[in-house]
Amino acid sequence: MEKISLDAGYLKNMIGEEELFDWEDPVEKAHYDLHNEMGKGNDFVGWVNQPRDFDMEELEKVQETAKRLRENTDIFLVVGIGGSYLGAKAGIEMLTPFFYNDSEKLRGEGPRVYFAGHHLSGRYLEELLQVLEEGEVSINIISKSGTTTEPAVAFRILKNYMENRYGKKEAAKRIVATTDREKGALKELADKECYETFIVPDDIGGRYSVLSPVGMLPMAVAGINVEDIVKGAKDAYAQLLEPEIKKNPCYQYSVYRNILYGKGKKIEILANFDPRLTYFGEWFKQLFGESEGKEGKGIFPATLNFTTDLHSMGQYIQEGERTLFVTVLRVEDEEAETTIAKDHKNLDGLNYLTGKTLGEINEKALQGTLAAHYEGEVPGMILTLPKLDAYYFGYMVYFFMKACGLSGYLLGVNPFDQPGVEAYKKNMFRLLGKPQ
Numbered sequence: 001m002e003k004i005s006l007d008a009g010y011l012k013n014m015i016g017e018e019e020l021f022d023w024e025d026p027v028e029k030a031h032y033d034l035h036n037e038m039g040k041g042n043d044f045v046g047w048v049n050q051p052r053d054f055d056m057e058e059l060e061k062v063q064e065t066a067k068r069l070r071e072n073t074d075i076f077l078v079v080g081i082g083g084s085y086l087g088a089k090a091g092i093e094m095l096t097p098f099f100y101n102d103s104e105k106l107r108g109e110g111p112r113v114y115f116a117g118h119h120l121s122g123r124y125l126e127e128l129l130q131v132l133e134e135g136e137v138s139i140n141i142i143s144k145s146g147t148t149t150e151p152a153v154a155f156r157i158l159k160n161y162m163e164n165r166y167g168k169k170e171a172a173k174r175i176v177a178t179t180d181r182e183k184g185a186l187k188e189l190a191d192k193e194c195y196e197t198f199i200v201p202d203d204i205g206g207r208y209s210v211l212s213p214v215g216m217l218p219m220a221v222a223g224i225n226v227e228d229i230v231k232g233a234k235d236a237y238a239q240l241l242e243p244e245i246k247k248n249p250c251y252q253y254s255v256y257r258n259i260l261y262g263k264g265k266k267i268e269i270l271a272n273f274d275p276r277l278t279y280f281g282e283w284f285k286q287l288f289g290e291s292e293g294k295e296g297k298g299i300f301p302a303t304l305n306f307t308t309d310l311h312s313m314g315q316y317i318q319e320g321e322r323t324l325f326v327t328v329l330r331v332e333d334e335e336a337e338t339t340i341a342k343d344h345k346n347l348d349g350l351n352y353l354t355g356k357t358l359g360e361i362n363e364k365a366l367q368g369t370l371a372a373h374y375e376g377e378v379p380g381m382i383l384t385l386p387k388l389d390a391y392y393f394g395y396m397v398y399f400f401m402k403a404c405g406l407s408g409y410l411l412g413v414n415p416f417d418q419p420g421v422e423a424y425k426k427n428m429f430r431l432l433g434k435p436q
Ligand SMILES: O=P(O)(O)OC[C@H]1O[C@](O)(CO)[C@@H](O)[C@@H]1O
Pocket: 081, 082, 083, 084, 142, 143, 144, 145, 146, 147, 148, 151, 206, 207, 290, 418, 421
């Protein structure tokens, strides 16, 4: 299988080649710390060796449950927030057809898949409850702590709905809980109601949990080949094991980010030219935002969808504050063949594109954009994926998690905690009168 490759050509006017190698010692140390559980937050690095030691027995159980749910479900609900839903959402958006939920033909045997518990919109839930009437429903509630307000509130409403509709016993068969091995309100509730449960490993935090049942069960229910995801992650693990920067594109990416940060580039835009990657960007934002944004430090991770956002944010990127750099996710083969046909009247003036695929036009847009940004002092990197499939999803997920863990260590923070997230919760609970 072809690897994901990194092209740093659009960094040349900002970073000299030798600068990368000034980071050899810190990278070696960060690599050692990650792999030997010696760094900050070392009780949450279970994801580092997860692909190598992958629990295939558990994956089989995930696949069996997914098969059972696919057989009796028209509408599958994934209830969770942050790391408890973004990985599955990213995978499903990337790997199922664009119009999966709208088209029976494209969906095949699979259920429609919707998400809930990732915000506090009452209107959303009310409309969702109406949609649920259109078919047989199953739910996967995912919360490691089991106490996060947004999914807990949504689940209380949805559990009521399920019990009223199916009765307690049948509802319990249609609800699967993914949560902590032994503690938390959801674990207690799941045990009491006899829900089938899957475990979020103790040593893996939410945003690093895609390869656990947190991500794998919803993706398997959506018909995605989760074994291929594991294969991709395993290959990424093996190929990104090299501590030497020169041999490891993942570490090169981490180091370049930190060099750029040191030169005043405080915002990273993860840009894609393929809308299948939109939610991968959301997953990336959480991964890097919660991992690095602390102690008054950290690159602000943003994402944009090109070429769409070139028509809204393109102006800012080209001529606004010079604090940005762009990392482009480039898909080599979008596997679509439609070409532009010749039009004899040529009223739209597009005959110069005759015979070209949209992919070819998109590629020129990508190269043209990066060159323009470079001239506008917005450095860029290109990460090329041969194509978008389950294998490369697994590969990419591991690539970015490793890049993030390493980058956090290079920055000197604990990339595995998120103490700042508690601040809004404390205020909200006080305002709502939650008992201590
Ligand atoms: O799985 P849980 O415990 O509901 O947490 C969901 C998300 O909320 C956070 O804890 C932030 O509040 C994230 O780190 C996490 O991914």
